[in-house]
Amino acid sequence: MIQQQQLRQLLPEGKGDTCAALALLGGSVAALGLWKWLGKKSIQKKMEEAQKTRDEGLEKMAKAVQQFREQVPSVQRDAILSLPLLELSARLQEGSLSPRTVLYTYLEKALEVTQQTNCLRHFIPECEEQLQEIERRMEKGLLYGIPVSIKDHIGHKGHLATCGLMQCLDTVMEEDSVLVKVLKRQGAIPFAMTNVPQSLFSYECSNPIFGQTLHPLDPRRSPGGSSGGEGALIAGGGSILGMGSDMGGSIRLPSSFCGLCGLKPTAERLSLSGMTGPVSGILAVPCALGPMARDVDSLALCMKALLCQEMFQLDPSVPPIPFNEEVYSSSTPLRVGYYDTDSYFPLPPCMRRAVKETRSALQAAGHQLVPFSPPRIPYVMNELFMKTFFADGGRAFLDMLTGNIVDPILKPLVNSCKMPRLVKKLLALLLKPLFPRLADYLSSMAGMRSVQEMWDHQHQIQVYRSQFISQWQELQLAVVLCPVLGPAFATGYPRKLLGAISSTMLYNVLNFPAGVVPVSSVTEADEEELKLYKGCCDDPWDRALKQAVSGAVGMPVVVQCVALPWQEELCLRFMKEVETLSRGRRVP
Template sequence: MIQQQLRQLLPEREVDPSAALTLLCGSAAAAVVWKWLGKRQIQKKMEEARRTRDEGVKKMAKAVQQFREQVPSVQTDAILSLPLLELTGRLREGSLSPKTVLYTYLEKALEVTQQTNCVRHFIPECEEQLQEIQRQREKGLLYGIPISIKDHISHKGHLSTCGLVQCLGTPAQEDSVLVKVLKRQGAIPFAMTNVPQSLFNYDCSNPTFGQTLNPFNHQKSPGGSSGGEGALIAGGGSILGIGSDMGGSIRLPSSFCGLCGLKPTAERLSLSGAGVPVGGIVAVRCALGPMARDVDSLALCMKALLCEEMFQLDPTVPPIPFNEEVYSSCAPLRIGYYDTDGYFPLPPCMRRAVQDTRGALQAAGHQLVPFSPPRIHHVMTELFLKTFFADGGRAWLDMFTGDTVDPNLKSQVNCCKIPRVGKKLLALILKPLFPRLADYLSALGGMRSVKEMWNHHHQIEAYRTEFIARWRELRLDVVLCPVLGPAFTTGYPGKLLTAISSTMLYNVLNFPAGVVPVSTVTEADEEELKLYQGCCDDPWDQTLKQVCNMESGGAETADGRSSNSVTEIRGSSMSLPV
């Protein structure tokens, strides 16, 4: 009826083929131009961000040069070699000035970032903070200590990019709570460090600021997502840094770079002002924590942060100060231990380090008890991955809208882009041959209803109860376990997302966990690696063996360390149910 009326109103015309072709070509040309303009706009944002970074580098280099001209006799190596506790003592007593220490570390940081690309941006306001702490009546616990912070921890006047183009627009309007407390304790934030695109990778690369390299071997990754922190501290350009951890992002860079790192219980330190690309994930929470060269540095940092200032600025943080009595205790402990979780068997060197540490702990008078974490396969696929891909990965994929996907993330992004039905179908096909890959794809399919999400949250609570019951049954004080390492060749972390089973467990449990190095790779470890079969002999096992065989080929690997146990005879990765 309507079509007939339109025919009566409109004169009949024959369609001109040339006009239609012209219109089609014009539309195609307009689409191409529009796409080009969009890419050009993105390119301009990236170029501006790099230009701002380069200007900051030049400004800091000039400031360092001026200081050098004024004070040419500074013994740089002597200052850089001081442990944090000794450095704070020297600063407080006045035998070292905060200005000398700041410019010494700035100079070293410039050198390290030139080699590894670990600093995303220097903080010129560090010179203002230097003046501010000298006016303070009381010297805080971190008085005069230069400190580096991860990219997404807000500092007033600077971007928190998360490695994404869409975050290159608006600088932070104020400091995060953590930065405010650090400044009140006398610390001087001087650098913001590089991260992987979207933070969801344990490599460290993004299209805007590029790839960060391991300072011990530039073919290797420093880990991630706190990879810039790991590289800067391991290279000697920072003595203390703040990272974040949602699946191992403090502990993995600590492992790859041979550092000490602590993931506290989530919200033990304020998260206010520390943005994440996908907000609202509450089943498994992010935690901020320190990274440094030794355990005492981590402890000092926690003492400084767990103060009345933190509790007042963020009332959601439990007002519980650092427990010095527990930390200083020499009482014998009952320690559970395991060297594999059964889901992703680690290289022989990592397991050996746990056994070496077990022997050292026993010799020191502690009691070691075999412990097996329950159902890690279930935790990885049904609890951890489904938390982050509850929507099938749509919110995460939206982060890349109008952006270039970093090559190190392409395999993860491509898996997420498969339609839900396709993921389920592929999972069914792969299940008989490669069950881990099948379950991984199935988990990426996400959840279909609120009821299913509620049930998922209940499963996490039930698992925590089960784990704690087993812990209490064995009357454990602490657990000694392995962590992923040694350092992977750049690009490989994106191909082995589920290799982080050794770290993600303690995010799901919301237990504090720490990492410290104890050993180096031996020739015997290299020989044993030739016999490595993994647990499923699937592509993941083969890839892990390949990346470990790509280590230097000698007795030492990328970072000269085989694993992360605990220094001072503590353990490879430790967790407490606090």
């Protein structure tokens, strides 16, 4: 105040106020600059602390593995790692293998895989305590001694659930999620938490805190997402069973890219209690937790273990429906609906070939195959799926990223969300004649304008589900065989092709159980046919997809198997049939 009065006395009349205003403005700008600089320093410090914690955890596990190796030098590591889950479980149950040997064998392999792929967010040091507990316990659960990896945002006591976001680096989980509690009760040993894309809203796998995860078979490719860390770790041999989550394909896409079996159950079949997410309260298209593994029997064993009285008591919102072994073990011929394109996003030749070959194999095995056309996929993708997540025009998504360094994988989506509603609508109008698919996609991101519109949107999802089920039942289908996005994309392409997930998102909107099974691998003939790929609209998406999957000879090719809600056992039984019939054609 004194300085301003002195300035007024020294300057001509009127100029003192101007100078004071400029000084105040300059001070404000300087303060804002300092505030931003301090904010960036704080973010950088948090990131460095999280990275340091991760590195220290890796070092601790490496020392523990080395100590075990010195104590027990005769372990046949490769023989243990090659055992299928059912055989490994039988050996643990009978005592011919010890949980300690198996745990340290997988810890050692996981260290190797994450050095190649950066798939781990953190080891769980408490796995050694869990090991001691199950060794003392008289009762052996169904997963006794099985090391299990879990996705970043599935809560584990004493650990972060980051979703790749800075604001989550301050909150340590106070207790295990219900899923983790039941896994431990069944004798499993959660030993690692796996990396995810920032915000989980991507099927690439990268975040600014822990970096990018690479494909274990080809480092130039993405392992998929958002359960990409799980996909890379299991496909690389560093885990035999993992838990992921799926809200648009986040179990099935990394399973497809990495050549694994993965199951997205009906959303409420497994407890979601204790699982965190960047945006809460999205109920119209629900999230589901589910297993990922190398074969279908592993998924079935995991579901059998989880669907137990312990889960039903810990979370009474989960329907008390135990695993139906009779349905899973049945050999009754099935009436199978099938399609190889959804008429919205034509997939590469190898993925459509996989459906055709699997259809022929099923028919030859005595199953009845019926053509099936899922109705109105463009409507589902734009009006039902996209509008659910961008009901507010992307405001919540942008707020979630405030104060974060935004990962490049999210930049295209962030830029779309930042456009004002009117600009989105006008741009969609201009694009419509040339690129109708892109125009509809952009228009769907404009959001809703009233509560009434939101209620109507949720009602339309219910109506569509009813119509879909009616069409399914009119054809008297048991299950459906269909394609899924793949093979693994070159890194950088998933961010350009959010609309390509139509094959998976459909069954999130419907809330049907759906799983993927490897059946083949990309051939030279597929690569030649890809050169003729035109897509459906000859728009930037079609051209980007062709580039994303080119040069993928030898990469895994999968199909998708679907059943009606609450029929996970039938879905798994169908997956098992497909797996059995495809032996000899699938990638090792």
